[in-house]
Amino acid sequence: MTALNALGLSTQVPMNAVYLTDGTPRILNVGNRKIVFKKCAPRMFAYKSELFAMVVVAMKEIGVSHITDEMICNIKNILAKEENQQLIKSDFQIAPQWVRKKLVTI
Numbered sequence: 001m002t003a004l005n006a007l008g009l010s011t012q013v014p015m016n017a018v019y020l021t022d023g024t025p026r027i028l029n030v031g032n033r034k035i036v037f038k039k040c041a042p043r044m045f046a047y048k049s050e051l052f053a054m055v056v057v058a059m060k061e062i063g064v065s066h067i068t069d070e071m072i073c074n075i076k077n078i079l080a081k082e083e084n085q086q087l088i089k090s091d092f093q094i095a096p097q098w099v100r101k102k103l104v105t106i
Contacts, residue, residue: 001014001018001061002014002017002018003054003055003057003058003061004058004061004062006054007054007055007058007074007075007078008074008078009058009062009071009074009075015033015034016033016034016035016036017033017034017035017036018035018036018037018038019035019036019037019038020037020038020039020040020044020045020057021037021038021039021040022039022040022041022042022044022045023037023039024037024039025037025038025039043094044056044057046094047091047094048087048090048091049082049084049087049088049091051078051079051081051082051088052079052082052087052088052091052092052095053091055075055078055079056095056096056099059075059099059102060096060099064098064102067102072102072103075103
């Protein structure tokens with residue numbers, strides 16, 4: 001949800017901080033808040049562009065069947081702002097296949 005909010009694809013503001021890790025998943029309680037460490041595949045850390053990594057995480061959160069054309073246009077505008085387009089091109093090659101299919105129009 002943090003990635004969706006940061007990219008402007010959602011207006012919901014997450015209450016808990018969520019971090020991706022290739023280590024042990026866990027939840028830390030800090031006062032009223034929680035810090036959640038979610039386990040993910042090591043390839044999520046292979047992206048060179050932080051922006052592209054956030055786009056992939058956001059698209060996974062939305063789900064393949066719920067991504068609209070409007071969202072794809074918003075993602076196109078977001079990725080166009082990346083200064084180093086070579087990073088986007090190299091990250092595109094290692095993105096999941098369904099993400100590449102959705103983004104191939106851009």
